[in-house]
Amino acid sequence: MKLAPQGGSGMDEASSDAGREKAEEIEMAQNGGKRNMDKLSHTSVLLRECVEALNIRPDGVYVDGTLGMGGHSLEIARRLDRGGRLIAIDRDRRAIEAAGERLAEYRDRVTLVHGNFRDLSMILDEQGVEKADGMLFDLGVSSPQLDDPERGFSYMADAPLDMRMDVSESLTAWFVVNKWPEERLRQILYSYGEERYAPRIAAAIVRRREQAPIDTTLELAEVIRDAMPAAGRREKQHPAKRSFQAIRIAVNDELGAVSQLMEEAADRLRPGGRLAVVCFHSLESRIVKNAIAARENGCTCPPEFPVCVCGFRPTLKTVGRKPVFPSEAEVEANPRARSAVLRVAERV
Numbered sequence: 419m420k421l422a423p424q425g426g427s428g429m430d431e432a433s434s435d436a437g438r439e440k441a442e443e444i445e446m447a448q449n450g451g452k453r454n455m456d457k458l459s460h461t462s463v464l465l466r467e468c469v470e471a472l473n474i475r476p477d478g479v480y481v482d483g484t485l486g487m488g489g490h491s492l493e494i495a496r497r498l499d500r501g502g503r504l505i506a507i508d509r510d511r512r513a514i515e516a517a518g519e520r521l522a523e524y525r526d527r528v529t530l531v532h533g534n535f536r537d538l539s540m541i542l543d544e545q546g547v548e549k550a551d552g553m554l555f556d557l558g559v560s561s562p563q564l565d566d567p568e569r570g571f572s573y574m575a576d577a578p579l580d581m582r583m584d585v586s587e588s589l590t591a592w593f594v595v596n597k598w599p600e601e602r603l604r605q606i607l608y609s610y611g612e613e614r615y616a617p618r619i620a621a622a623i624v625r626r627r628e629q630a631p632i633d634t635t636l637e638l639a640e641v642i643r644d645a646m647p648a649a650g651r652r653e654k655q656h657p658a659k660r661s662f663q664a665i666r667i668a669v670n671d672e673l674g675a676v677s678q679l680m681e682e683a684a685d686r687l688r689p690g691g692r693l694a695v696v697c698f699h700s701l702e703s704r705i706v707k708n709a710i711a712a713r714e715n716g717c718t719c720p721p722e723f724p725v726c727v728c729g730f731r732p733t734l735k736t737v738g739r740k741p742v743f744p745s746e747a748e749v750e751a752n753p754r755a756r757s758a759v760l761r762v763a764e765r766v
């Protein structure tokens with residue numbers, strides 16, 4: 419896969435110059451759209467459900483905040499006409515490149531933005547969009563990120579400890595593993611990884627790094643495995659899985675980004691516009707659920723009050739009685755869909 423240019427801080431091009439209004443419309447290659455796709459493929463999770471949830475109007479303005487390999491974006495773009503617009507964001511420049519090729523035929527209606535969805539408001543301001551008709555966020559990492567051994571997300575292939583979705587950011591997995599205090603490591607392993615052996619693993623990492631830095635994914639995986647009791651090592655999943663997830667979430671501040679996004683998203687939707695979020699683990703799912711609930715029923719008046727006097731005005735309304743889970747057939751075909759859950763809310 420072609421390497422994306424590195425350096426710059428995510429929003430550099432988009433934010434620098436209002437005159438270059440379309441400057442962030444990264445050149446979409448005209449040819450060879452399929453070239454990269456075969457090697458590093460990514461099956462979009464809950465594709466039909468997400469697209470249906472957005473209630474797409476052909477002339478509407480939509481945001482895909484997690485472009486990835488562009489599977490969802492492609493389906494959105496297909497449903498737009500020339501009057502419609504899709505702003506597709508990813509913090510990973512390689513995703514922008516690869517998906518850009520895939521979306522080339524819709525370049526007249528797609529704007530690619532290298533940036534973090536936590537800056538949603540700023541991105542929309544720069545794009546001259548006040549309110550969108552729908553927004554989709556398919557959280558977490560993509561298969562190409564996980565599967566590309568060079569990027570250091572995987573405990574199965576040896577690589578420098580990196581795990582940055584945006585390689586222009588400075589915090590790497592190496593820094594977390596080798597420099598963060600033991601207490602902080604223990605905390606992230608517990609809360610982001612739900613790793614019950616967090617204290618033993620954090621202690622083992624610190625013991626090991628006192629001798630020499632832990633430089634690679636496989637070194638780290640070995641330290642983790644050795645720190646686990648025999649019962650932990652016998653579990654079906656790889657002993658390092660939960661710890662790697664925790665470190666990845668910390669490196670990319672994934673929960674901070676989702677929290678900030680949920681603060682801003684409703685304000686940038688038109689009434690009737692839909693917000694669709696696919697979560698893959700319980701912490702982000704809780705953040706999304708609570709943020710919607712707070713905007714749906716955030717009235718703080720005592721229950722005996724006949725009318726609301728606290729001034730609360732709902733801005734979101736949950737769509738559907740329950741969140742949407744992938745079908746068994748989808749999970750069978752794409753095991754990464756197993757933990758997915760889609761929540762949809764509508765701007766009121």
Ligand SMILES: C[S@@+](CC[C@H](N)C(=O)[O-])C[C@H]1O[C@@H](n2cnc3c(N)ncnc32)[C@H](O)[C@@H]1O
Binds near residue numbers: 489509536558675
């Ligand atoms: C699960 S993949 C999305 C897959 C995509 N929906 C598709 O159909 O191909 C998640 C993508 O979101 C990006 N991402 C994760 N957190 C982000 C954030 N805070 N801001 C922007 N992009 C983010 C990742 O780099 C990754 O490419």
Ligand SMILES: [Zn+2]
Binds near residue numbers: 719725
């Ligand atoms: Zn009230």
